[in-house]
Amino acid sequence: MTPILPGATLGVMGGGQLGRMFVHAAQRMGYFTAVLDPDEGSPAGRVSHHHVRSDYVDEIGLAELSGYSDAITTEFENVPAAALARLADHRPVAPAASAVAIAQDRAQEKAHFTRCGVPCAPYAVITGEDALAGIGDELFPGILKTARLGYDGKGQARVATRADLRPAWESLRRADCVLEKMLPLAFECSVVVARGADGVMVHLPVQRNLHRNGILAVTEVHEQCVPPVPGLRAIEAAKAIAEGLDYVGVLCIEFFGLADGSLVVNEMAPRPHNSGHWSIEGADVSQFELQVRTLARLPLVQPRQHSPAVMLNLLGDLWFREGATGAQTPDWASVLCLPGTHLHLYGKAEARPGRKMGHLTLTGPTPPSVRETALDAAQRLGIAPF
Known part of the structure; x- marks a missing residue:
């Protein structure tokens, strides 16, 4: 349990916005940082002391990250668990590959919840054709989710009745799935x-x-x-x-x-x-x-x-408001004049609908006041009220 003190280098697998904010926090505390991400324009890579541009399973890239780093973490759950295990042969890694592997598979994840005594929605695991016929009627209506690699609503399909199940599974390319009761x-x-x-x-x-x-x-x-x-x-x-x-x-x-x-x-x-x-x-x-x-x-x-707080996600849709002929930068000044607003943009070069471009945090003295300000900010940016 010897601490790794400021002045050391902390590494992170992944160069997205979560890695960028980790890098900012580490640097504020006096650490050097290293990022492994194949994209030369990755948000975290842009602000880190070292940026290893390689695939997540590339042996040379992993060795380079390990060489820079005194300890290594990850900023997204789909980094190959095997790569984290490989890094752990040489450096402290947290979270462990074993924990990340469970989070990468919905079936393993739900089994872990059950072992911990934490209830989840009724579900069934679908690993092939034969499993479809065994699905109980009590799981409909439900949501079919791929067991791996789903995020932000991707890899999911709603199934209102049993008749919808096979087409939904086919639309997800017959991948291993979990059907959860709605x-x-x-x-x-x-x-x-x-x-x-x-x-x-x-x-x-x-x-x-x-x-x-x-x-x-x-x-x-x-x-x-x-x-x-x-x-x-x-x-x-x-x-x-x-x-x-x-x-x-x-x-x-x-x-x-x-x-x-x-x-x-x-x-x-x-x-x-x-x-x-x-x-x-x-x-x-x-x-x-x-x-x-x-x-x-x-x-x-x-x-x-x-402080009471409200966070608004800033998606790329805000750059394409109705009537715009192309991407246009939102009017940040119109919201930054509001009290308690804190703008975070992630340094992504291109805005696209559905892409997380940043977030706006609003703080205030009371829950009603911060909510009122957040609704005002949302209206100015073109975000639907909540």
Whole structure:
């Protein structure tokens, strides 16, 4: 448990916006950074001290990252677990390849939730033609999800009846899938936990989320955003899931709050999460500083939220408002004149519909005031009200 002190180099697999914010947090604390990502214009690669431009399984690239780094993490869950295992032969890696491998497979993930005593929606695993006939009628209507590589609503299809199941499976190229029963939702929420190698665990407050077209649109965080009983259950469940993995690092667990007051787990992400971005301005320790601390074996302290917060995702659609003949930069000045606004753009060269280009965090003295300001900002940017 010897700490890796500032002045050392922390490496990260992946060069997206989560890697960029990890790099910023590490550099603020005095660390050098190294990023492995094949894209020379990757958001994290643009701001890191070292940028290894190689594929995630390239032996030469992995050796170069290992040579730069004193410890290594990941910024997205689809980095090959085998690559993390390879790096762990030479350097401390957190989270471990074994935990990332479970998060990469929905069937393994749900089995882990069950082992931890955390309820999830009724489901069935589909691994081939024969499994279709064995699906029970109680799972309809449902959502068919590919077991691997799905994110932001990709790799999913709604199936209202049994007659819809085969066409949906065919549309997903007959991949291994999980069929989940659709449940009457009251709200969606998430919990970000951080667990050190010594077993110490801390967490951010429960975050209430709104998704549109499978992509997170809005996160609200304050004492009244989630009913207290399911909120406490979510924190306890997130800790149990992390403990069951012997997890080291930052882990986000997403939940569904049901109309009957119960709570079921949806999925986990073995990294910081879009819903935790508010913590950069709204808490005294952000999720990215927690990621640095867990990787560097520094002490963990319980984060304290000091301001109610709302986070708005800024998708590439905002660059293509109705009537525009091409991509046009949104009028950031019109929202930055509002109190408590904090703009984060990720340095992506090209805006595209559905692409996460940045986020806007709003903080304020009370939940009603920050929500009012957030709605004002959304209207000015062309984001639908919530």
